[in-house]
Amino acid sequence: MKKLIAGAILLGASSMAFAQPGCGVGAMIWKGQSGIAPHVLAATTNGTFGNQTFGMTTGTLGCQTNQSVQSMAMYMDSNIDKVARDMSRGSGENLDTLAVLLGVEETDRDTFRKVLQDNFASIFPNADTTSGEAVDAIVALLEQNDALSKYVAA
Amino acid sequence: MGFTLRIGQAVLWLACSTAWAQAESVKLPDNLHHNPTWLTLGHYHQDRFGSDYTSQADDPAFFLSDNGKTSPRAELEATLEAIQQPGGGDSHARCRFPARDAWLREQLDFPDTPVNCPAFEEWAGTLNTEKVTLVFAASYLNSPSSMFGHTFLRLDPPQDDEETDLLLANTVSYAADAAEHDSELLFAYRGIFGGYPGITSIKPYYEMIRLYNDIEHRDLWEYTLNLDQQEVDTLLAHTWEIQDKNFDYYFFDENCAYRLLALIDAARPGTDLLDEVSTHAIPSDTVRWVRDAGLLESIHYRPSAATSVAHSLDSLPTDHQTIAAALANGYVAVNDPEVRKLGKDDRAQLLDATYDYVRYQSEAEGWPREHAAPLSHQLLVARSQIEDAAELPEVPEPEIRDDQGHDTFRLSLGSGQLAHSEFTQLTIRPAYHDVLDPPAGYRTGAQLQFLRLDARLYHKNDELQVEQITGVEIRSLSPRNQFFAPISWQVGFGGRRTDTGDDRVLAPYLEGGAGGSWSLAQNTQAFAIATTDVEIDDDIKRGYDFAPGADLGLLHQNNRFSLLTGVKTKAWIVSSQHRQDQFYAEANWHIGREFSLFAKFTREDHYDRYQSTWQAGLHAYF
Numbered sequence: 001m002k003k004l005i006a007g008a009i010l011l012g013a014s015s016m017a018f019a020q021p022g023c024g025v026g027a028m029i030w031k032g033q034s035g036i037a038p039h040v041l042a043a044t045t046n047g048t049f050g051n052q053t054f055g056m057t058t059g060t061l062g063c064q065t066n067q068s069v070q071s072m073a074m075y076m077d078s079n080i081d082k083v084a085r086d087m088s089r090g091s092g093e094n095l096d097t098l099a100v101l102l103g104v105e106e107t108d109r110d111t112f113r114k115v116l117q118d119n120f121a122s123i124f125p126n127a128d129t130t131s132g133e134a135v136d137a138i139v140a141l142l143e144q145n146d147a148l149s150k151y152v153a154a
Numbered sequence: 155m156g157f158t159l160r161i162g163q164a165v166l167w168l169a170c171s172t173a174w175a176q177a178e179s180v181k182l183p184d185n186l187h188h189n190p191t192w193l194t195l196g197h198y199h200q201d202r203f204g205s206d207y208t209s210q211a212d213d214p215a216f217f218l219s220d221n222g223k224t225s226p227r228a229e230l231e232a233t234l235e236a237i238q239q240p241g242g243g244d245s246h247a248r249c250r251f252p253a254r255d256a257w258l259r260e261q262l263d264f265p266d267t268p269v270n271c272p273a274f275e276e277w278a279g280t281l282n283t284e285k286v287t288l289v290f291a292a293s294y295l296n297s298p299s300s301m302f303g304h305t306f307l308r309l310d311p312p313q314d315d316e317e318t319d320l321l322l323a324n325t326v327s328y329a330a331d332a333a334e335h336d337s338e339l340l341f342a343y344r345g346i347f348g349g350y351p352g353i354t355s356i357k358p359y360y361e362m363i364r365l366y367n368d369i370e371h372r373d374l375w376e377y378t379l380n381l382d383q384q385e386v387d388t389l390l391a392h393t394w395e396i397q398d399k400n401f402d403y404y405f406f407d408e409n410c411a412y413r414l415l416a417l418i419d420a421a422r423p424g425t426d427l428l429d430e431v432s433t434h435a436i437p438s439d440t441v442r443w444v445r446d447a448g449l450l451e452s453i454h455y456r457p458s459a460a461t462s463v464a465h466s467l468d469s470l471p472t473d474h475q476t477i478a479a480a481l482a483n484g485y486v487a488v489n490d491p492e493v494r495k496l497g498k499d500d501r502a503q504l505l506d507a508t509y510d511y512v513r514y515q516s517e518a519e520g521w522p523r524e525h526a527a528p529l530s531h532q533l534l535v536a537r538s539q540i541e542d543a544a545e546l547p548e549v550p551e552p553e554i555r556d557d558q559g560h561d562t563f564r565l566s567l568g569s570g571q572l573a574h575s576e577f578t579q580l581t582i583r584p585a586y587h588d589v590l591d592p593p594a595g596y597r598t599g600a601q602l603q604f605l606r607l608d609a610r611l612y613h614k615n616d617e618l619q620v621e622q623i624t625g626v627e628i629r630s631l632s633p634r635n636q637f638f639a640p641i642s643w644q645v646g647f648g649g650r651r652t653d654t655g656d657d658r659v660l661a662p663y664l665e666g667g668a669g670g671s672w673s674l675a676q677n678t679q680a681f682a683i684a685t686t687d688v689e690i691d692d693d694i695k696r697g698y699d700f701a702p703g704a705d706l707g708l709l710h711q712n713n714r715f716s717l718l719t720g721v722k723t724k725a726w727i728v729s730s731q732h733r734q735d736q737f738y739a740e741a742n743w744h745i746g747r748e749f750s751l752f753a754k755f756t757r758e759d760h761y762d763r764y765q766s767t768w769q770a771g772l773h774a775y776f
Contacts, residue, residue: 029527029530029531030516030523030526030527030530030531075322075360078360078361078364079360079364081513081530082368085509085510085513085534087534088533088534088535088537089502089538089543089545090538090541090542091545093321094321096319097319097321097322097360100317100318100319100322101319101322103317114541117538117541118538120534120538121535121538126531127527127531128527
């Protein structure tokens with residue numbers, strides 16, 4: 001089942017180029033304006049301009065062997081702002097999605113949410129943190145937790 | 155190597171087909187190629203002239219017969235032959251066209267012998283679909299041109315499974331594949347007259363949320379359809395058949411919404427949603443058709459980032475709103491006493507609303523990263539230190555959904571008087587909404603009309619005159635406050651009667667304007683717009699005229715009554731060199747969402763004389 005979900009994410013991203021960079025790369029958090037294209041016509045007419053979609057930036061797929069972690073890294077890459085927001089609140093659908101991607105069972109989810117909220121400042125040490133760095137920090141945090149380490153085992 | 159292989163395959167195929175030809179041949183029922191399901195699966199439509207059929211697919215890969223595009227019969231015969239070929243594998247017809255295969259086997263009582271289609275099976279397994287949801291992206295604040303909306307399908311995984319998640323669900327959409335460098339003009343031209351390939355594509359729902367909810371600020375309405383598992387499987391199988399196949403895209407009819415209707419028709423034969431399409435398929439109308447066909451199971455509302463942040467800020471007490479504005483603009487720091495002295499819940503809600511606001515401003519207004527990023531980080535770090543705080547109230551679902559608003563085609567009949575000359579006026583407006591129409595289900599202050607025709611019959615000499623043809627008219631009045639400073643704007647073109655001093659001639663015009671609007675009370679706003687007008691006509695002294703001007707007015711909208719009143723002035727500076735001053739008032743009384751009674755009055759000072767026009771009548775919405 002977990003494989004299926006990971007596959008679903010990869011299927012969706014199949015059009016992107018996998019740049020295969022090293023670890024720790026990824027989207028910078030709050031990278032600024034994505035730009036609202038002057039899409040008066042596009043909106044009227046329901047077309048899409050190629051540039052209106054936002055490709056994911058380079059992924060963090062080069063270094064992680066755990067497929068769940070890879071899926072989480074891809075999700076974080078395109079939703080980093082919202083993931084950070086939910087993490088600071090200790091709740092929210094983006095946090096639930098991370099739990100699903102990592103396969104965290106229902107019984108462990110409260111712990112999962114709490115660990116991420118409590119350690120927000122170490123996951124995002126500054127305003128220039130990238131999604132890849134955040135993923136690495138999350139993996140390191142979960143590895144130290146007795147209940148959660150099994151979800152990030154390589 | 156590849157070449158020999160392919161020859162080998164061809165020889166094998168030839169051998170097989172010869173072997174087949176010698177076997178018994180299956181007799182097709184005479185009229186099976188005109189079966190509605192077959193026509194739906196082939197996207198065949200009857201030609202406008204004659205009784206032949208043509209498929210809307212513009213891709214040879216969609217057909218098994220060379221004549222497939224124009225002959226449902228040839229395509230059916232070719233399909234029948236192809237699916238009976240032995241073997242399997244991704245290039246076998248049964249794997250390329252699983253929906254056709256299943257339907258034809260059922261029609262001809264063929265045994266449903268298993269076939270090995272690794273690519274299709276993996277694809278369908280990955281999509282893991284239990285329910286299909288039609289998602290409608292509503293129009294967004296301050297952008298009436300988005301009023302048409304946009305639709306796509308979401309493929310929902312089983313919900314009782316804790317290992318699935320709707321954000322990760324996949325979506326099916328159909329869109330014009332426009333080249334990035336095409337100008338908007340070319341885009342519009344090719345969109346209307348054809349020339350863009352339309353492509354069915356699959357993307358995860360979170361990407362669509364990012365695009366529509368976060369970047370375009372459109373609320374999403376999720377209409378879960380009551381298709382059963384078998385119908386869902388048929389829909390998927392047919393999606394597989396048309397995925398990556400080219401169907402030329404036309405904005406008005408064969409657009410995003412249209413192709414999705416075809417998918418639903420294929421899933422549940424007899425639904426015939428496409429029969430509702432006449433000249434145009436406005437996505438919000440297609441939602442109504444789906445609703446009226448009894449296909450809805452449940453409805454869920456997902457507010458956009460803009461809706462959420464406005465609601466979050468609104469739910470803060472007034473003095474906290476002031477702190478939020480000061481925090482966001484950097485006048486107060488996250489650790490200042492104003493913030494620290496607040497109770498746990500208040501502080502959490504203040505930080506949450508401020509963060510959402512800063513993100514919104516960065517996204518929509520381009521706040522510089524040097525300001526927004528460190529501030530965002532400080533806000534979240536401070537927020538992460540507060541545990542188990544009461545969350546901000548959720549955005550309530552609007553009482554009236556977009557698909558429950560008034561119908562978009564309007565017919566009006568009225569009578570009135572222009573400078574003591576009586577007339578009867580008939581107005582036809584194919585789409586969409588003006589600020590005086592019943593507001594429920596539409597964005598406040600937004601207006602989009604096109605192809606409106608006003609015709610008048612003057613009683614004195616029985617003269618029929620075109621009063622105005624409105625090509626397009628867009629208007630957006632959105633109030634400003636301490637958090638948001640949108641520009642109110644308008645643009646329009648068409649042909650209208652203009653006063654040359656001694657005659658009223660029909661002249662092409664172009665008008666535009668920009669300004670601001672301020673909320674006076676709930677449902678009431680005052681606006682001030684700087685305008686420009688251009689008119690072109692032989693009867694105007696220099697062939698054209700140009701007028702800078704101003705429009706100051708008041709708009710009230712509620713479900714029973716709408717009022718627009720104000721003063722306009724235009725200084726025609728090229729030809730007539732006269733000022734045109736006008737007082738106007740127009741009111742509509744709404745009778746449900748099907749009818750409105752309207753009355754309007756204008757008094758004008760132009761060429762040093764006063765002239766009044768009044769009119770009253772009835773609008774009916776279809």
